[in-house]
Amino acid sequence: MVVTKPILERRPAVQLATFEAATSVLQAILWGIEEEGIPSEICDLAAGSATVMAHQAAHMSSLNVGVGVTDAEVVLHHRDLPGDKPLFVLSGRDRSAEALKTLGKNAARLVKCDPLLFDDDRSTKAPPTEPSVAPAQSASDDLERIVGAVMDLLARQRMGK
Amino acid sequence: MTYVAGVDIGNNTTEVAVAQILGKGNVRFLSSSMVRTVGIKGTLRNVMGIIDALDQALQPLGLARRELDVVLLNEATPVIGDIAMETITETVITESAMIGHNPATPGGQGLALGRTIRLGDLATAPAGECAWVVVVPASVDFEQAARQINDATARGSRVVAAVVQKDDGVLINNRLVHPIPIVDEVQFTDRVPMGMPAAVEVAQVGRSIEKLANPYDIATLFELDPDQTRQVVPIARALMGTRSAVVIKTPKGDIEERRIPAGKIILIGHRQKIEVPVDEGADAIMDKVGAIFPLEEVQAEPGTNVGGMFEQVRKVMADLTDLPVSAVRVQDILAVDTFKPQQILGSLAGEYAMGNAVGLAAMVHTHKLPMQRLARKLEDEIGVRVAVGGVEADMAIRGALTTPGTRAPMAIVDVGGGSTDASVINEAGEIKSTHQAGAGDMVTLLINTELGLEDFEMAENIKKFPLAKVESLFHMRHENGSVEFFHNPLDPRLFGRIVVLTDTGAVPIETKQLLDKIVAVRQQAKKKVFVRNTLRALERVAPAGNIRLISFVVLVGGSGLDFEIPKMISDALLDYGVVTGRANVRGSEGPRNAVATGLVLAYAQDLEG
Numbered sequence: 001m002v003v004t005k006p007i008l009e010r011r012p013a014v015q016l017a018t019f020e021a022a023t024s025v026l027q028a029i030l031w032g033i034e035e036e037g038i039p040s041e042i043c044d045l046a047a048g049s050a051t052v053m054a055h056q057a058a059h060m061s062s063l064n065v066g067v068g069v070t071d072a073e074v075v076l077h078h079r080d081l082p083g084d085k086p087l088f089v090l091s092g093r094d095r096s097a098e099a100l101k102t103l104g105k106n107a108a109r110l111v112k113c114d115p116l117l118f119d120d121d122r123s124t125k126a127p128p129t130e131p132s133v134a135p136a137q138s139a140s141d142d143l144e145r146i147v148g149a150v151m152d153l154l155a156r157q158r159m160g161k
Numbered sequence: 162m163t164y165v166a167g168v169d170i171g172n173n174t175t176e177v178a179v180a181q182i183l184g185k186g187n188v189r190f191l192s193s194s195m196v197r198t199v200g201i202k203g204t205l206r207n208v209m210g211i212i213d214a215l216d217q218a219l220q221p222l223g224l225a226r227r228e229l230d231v232v233l234l235n236e237a238t239p240v241i242g243d244i245a246m247e248t249i250t251e252t253v254i255t256e257s258a259m260i261g262h263n264p265a266t267p268g269g270q271g272l273a274l275g276r277t278i279r280l281g282d283l284a285t286a287p288a289g290e291c292a293w294v295v296v297v298p299a300s301v302d303f304e305q306a307a308r309q310i311n312d313a314t315a316r317g318s319r320v321v322a323a324v325v326q327k328d329d330g331v332l333i334n335n336r337l338v339h340p341i342p343i344v345d346e347v348q349f350t351d352r353v354p355m356g357m358p359a360a361v362e363v364a365q366v367g368r369s370i371e372k373l374a375n376p377y378d379i380a381t382l383f384e385l386d387p388d389q390t391r392q393v394v395p396i397a398r399a400l401m402g403t404r405s406a407v408v409i410k411t412p413k414g415d416i417e418e419r420r421i422p423a424g425k426i427i428l429i430g431h432r433q434k435i436e437v438p439v440d441e442g443a444d445a446i447m448d449k450v451g452a453i454f455p456l457e458e459v460q461a462e463p464g465t466n467v468g469g470m471f472e473q474v475r476k477v478m479a480d481l482t483d484l485p486v487s488a489v490r491v492q493d494i495l496a497v498d499t500f501k502p503q504q505i506l507g508s509l510a511g512e513y514a515m516g517n518a519v520g521l522a523a524m525v526h527t528h529k530l531p532m533q534r535l536a537r538k539l540e541d542e543i544g545v546r547v548a549v550g551g552v553e554a555d556m557a558i559r560g561a562l563t564t565p566g567t568r569a570p571m572a573i574v575d576v577g578g579g580s581t582d583a584s585v586i587n588e589a590g591e592i593k594s595t596h597q598a599g600a601g602d603m604v605t606l607l608i609n610t611e612l613g614l615e616d617f618e619m620a621e622n623i624k625k626f627p628l629a630k631v632e633s634l635f636h637m638r639h640e641n642g643s644v645e646f647f648h649n650p651l652d653p654r655l656f657g658r659i660v661v662l663t664d665t666g667a668v669p670i671e672t673k674q675l676l677d678k679i680v681a682v683r684q685q686a687k688k689k690v691f692v693r694n695t696l697r698a699l700e701r702v703a704p705a706g707n708i709r710l711i712s713f714v715v716l717v718g719g720s721g722l723d724f725e726i727p728k729m730i731s732d733a734l735l736d737y738g739v740v741t742g743r744a745n746v747r748g749s750e751g752p753r754n755a756v757a758t759g760l761v762l763a764y765a766q767d768l769e770g
Binding site (some may be wrong): 031034035036037078080081082085087088109110112113114115116118 | 265266303328329330331332335632633634635650653654656657658669
């Protein structure tokens with residue numbers, strides 16, 4: 001599923017730098033970028049912290065936006081930012097599929113100069129709870145939370161080994 | 162040789178001027194200060210603010226409060242304003258019949274007509290003639306949805322469009338063998354009726370939909386008769402300008418634009434009495450207000466929305482002045498036409514339609530604010546004699562006349578929070594003043610309503626400060642087009658957003674509106690209220706009602722410091738050949754401190770010998 005392309009081929013794309021990251025994590029980020037209609041590329045980098053990798057990726061990307069993905073962290077970075085000051089860092093239990101997709105969307109929005117998404121304003125934007133729909137929605141939210149929790153647990157178990 | 166302090170307690174600020182009196186009419190001003198008014202103007206709570214302002218003015222002079230001979234208070238304008246919004250029209254959909262909104266990223270493009278069907282039912286749907294508009298709930302992920310649609314297509318079913326609950330439109334479309342228009346982020350997919358004819362339209366990037374925003378195209382698609390076509394007009398209107406839309410024909414699908422009875426306003430003049438229904442709009446009301454002269458009282462039909470608003474104004478004023486509510490009379494109103502985005506009742510994606518509304522500002526004039534009571538209290542607190550000096554409007558014009566380059570006949574305009582005041586002084590030194598309902602608070606209300614902010618503080622900021630668009634992590638473009646760069650990265654929460662540049666920093670505005678639109682709303686609101694009221698007020702005080710007979714108009718008060726009001730008023734008065742500008746009290750204070758300065762000057766003028 002995940003195809004690695006040579007770094008030299010510089011088409012305009014958001015650059016995802018990974019080091020032995022789970023396919024499911026990468027995929028969720030890519031979906032976020034895709035929904036916003038921006039191209040993306042994946043490259044393998046030698047080990048390093050997710051922040052360092054993200055900043056390197058941002059330098060490689062002709063759109064100046066990079067994402068660093070390791071087992072521990074997912075980091076969104078921009079070329080012009082100081083290396084130690086990334087835009088977003090997702091670690092541990094923040095890494096639900098939905099949060100990863102949002103990070104992907106934000107990477108694309110950074111390119112498009114669209115307002116970024118934040119967890120807290122997504123909750124305030126939630127539609128007014130109307131009795132006819134509320135149960136269905138909270139059920140799907142629950143589902144996502146459960147999926148996220150299970151994925152985290154699996155990730156942590158893998159790290160433990 | 163004596164020291165005096167003039168104190169002007171306004172709705173928002175308390176201003177002080179300290180001066181040395183060298184003899185009759187001989188004054189040397191020493192210092193000024195300004196603080197926020199504590200409590201409502203005219204109440205005992207003001208004392209705290211006054212003492213603070215006095216200390217600030219005295220401190221650089223090395224004077225103690227005791228060394229003052231007298232503190233002069235203004236006879237504050239006994240005027241209070243209040244504002245309200247009356248909605249006139251409202252769009253109601255009695256059966257779910259349309260979705261029209263602007264998801265950031267819909268999928269595909271084009272127009273398609275089919276029958277609505279649940280994604281789950283697609284597998285068992287008969288292949289062949291019938292075209293389907295598939296409805297995808299949030300519980301299905303996009304890969305699954307795309308696979309099921311592709312499978313159905315492979316079996317020979319015609320899936321022509323989709324309505325999706327999550328923000329997955331592009332993802333689904335990218336995985337389809339045959340791309341279709343997809344509207345996503347539809348909150349209430351469970352309310353979409355199944356088996357009904359539905360049309361889906363998605364415009365290409367940068368365009369808005371064409372067919373579903375046109376009643377005749379809707380009629381063509383759904384084979385509507387002329388009467389039914391008339392009924393879909395509100396749908397077409399609500400869909401105009403959106404990038405994607407869905408229209409579903411339901412058996413009893415019915416959308417109506419309802420007019421809400423807002424009540425009547427009763428204008429009472431010396432000899433006449435005219436009733437105007439609020440829903441006839443602002444122009445009708447203001448025509449009648451202008452026709453009655455002098456306007457003595459404005460009443461409202463009890464038991465209606467506008468009646469409730471009038472009651473509220475009178476109650477606040479009664480509390481403030483210790484008068485019975487029955488003795489408080491509304492003496493002027495300003496009505497302004499406006500739009501109010503309202504959630505359409507029965508909508509599927511939380512859409513808004515612009516309803517017509519009328520904004521009303523009312524003003525109450527009472528006999529006197531209890532300034533004597535305040536003066537006694539202040540006297541007790543600071544141990545210095547406190548006197549209530551002249552009428553505010555007279556003092557303001559005396560202070561404003563210290564502006565270099567002015568002479569009588571001159572008019573001053575003070576656009577405050579609650580009322581717009583104007584006074585004129587003729588060559589003989591006679592002063593005439595007026596107070597008009599509607600000022601800064603009204604502008605805030607209009608901005609808040611028309612932009613659908615539901616945040617008064619934000620509306621107030623938009624009124625007072627210019628805007629900018631944050632275009633990267635390091636630069637923003639101001640509303641006049643100039644670009645500002647920053648050495649440190651900006652807050653990511655500001656990125657890509659429109660911000661108000663307040664004096665405490667940039668604040669992002671939560672809106673999908675474009676910057677130009679916000680600027681237009683702000684400027685329109687200011688024109689509708691400030692410019693209109695300035696002209697109205699000047700006409701009332703000008704000799705023979707002719708503004709041309711005034712040579713100089715100066716703007717005083719906080720509004721004179723606004724970044725665009727002086728230009729707007731100046732533009733409007735250009736036609737009258739009047740010199741217009743913001744005051745520069747004592748050649749140094751700008752539009753501030755006119756009343757405090759006037760109090761001191763009046764005191765020195767009235768000295769014995």
